[in-house]
Amino acid sequence: MTTLTPIHICSLDAAKELELSLYDGVITIEDSNVRDPLRIYSDHPKQLILCFDDINEPIDEYIVPQESHVKRAINFAENIRGGSLLIHCHAGISRSSAIALAIIANNDGIGNEIKSIKTLEYINPNCRPNKSIVRLTDDLLKRNNMLYKNVSKVLGYDQI
Numbered sequence: 001m002t003t004l005t006p007i008h009i010c011s012l013d014a015a016k017e018l019e020l021s022l023y024d025g026v027i028t029i030e031d032s033n034v035r036d037p038l039r040i041y042s043d044h045p046k047q048l049i050l051c052f053d054d055i056n057e058p059i060d061e062y063i064v065p066q067e068s069h070v071k072r073a074i075n076f077a078e079n080i081r082g083g084s085l086l087i088h089c090h091a092g093i094s095r096s097s098a099i100a101l102a103i104i105a106n107n108d109g110i111g112n113e114i115k116s117i118k119t120l121e122y123i124n125p126n127c128r129p130n131k132s133i134v135r136l137t138d139d140l141l142k143r144n145n146m147l148y149k150n151v152s153k154v155l156g157y158d159q160i
């Protein structure tokens with residue numbers, strides 16, 4: 001295992017107020033109906049834009065999280081390893097926290113799921129990871145549902 005990229009999680013509004021050039025990478029998770037998206041029009045920092053909604057099952061025209069979203073985020077983080085990473089969604093609570101958990105769990109390796117969840121909680125004490133993304137991460141990283149089973153227990157709430 002290598003050193004985890006420093007991660008900062010926040011809302012879209014907070015991200016718009018930050019000095020983004022201080023980061024090596026930005027993962028922007030936006031709603032399918034975003035009206036004022038955050039775009040970085042320079043080579044630094046690198047930006048990954050993921051578009052899906054904070055839902056767990058198909059609803060109307062909204063976009064359900066997919067394994068490809070998780071894969072792209074993990075690959076992006078691996079490419080900036082050692083640098084700093086900002087992950088934001090609309091509220092900075094559910095989707096961004098779940099994507100951060102995927103990145104952390106990938107770095108920590110199999111058998112360290114509780115450690116990964118506690119790291120997420122340290123980074124974002126108000127996190128409530130999107131359950132679809134946690135399940136997708138479990139499948140992708142072959143964690144035998146250990147992230148999903150433990151996230152609500154470790155974070156102290158009933159439903160994710």
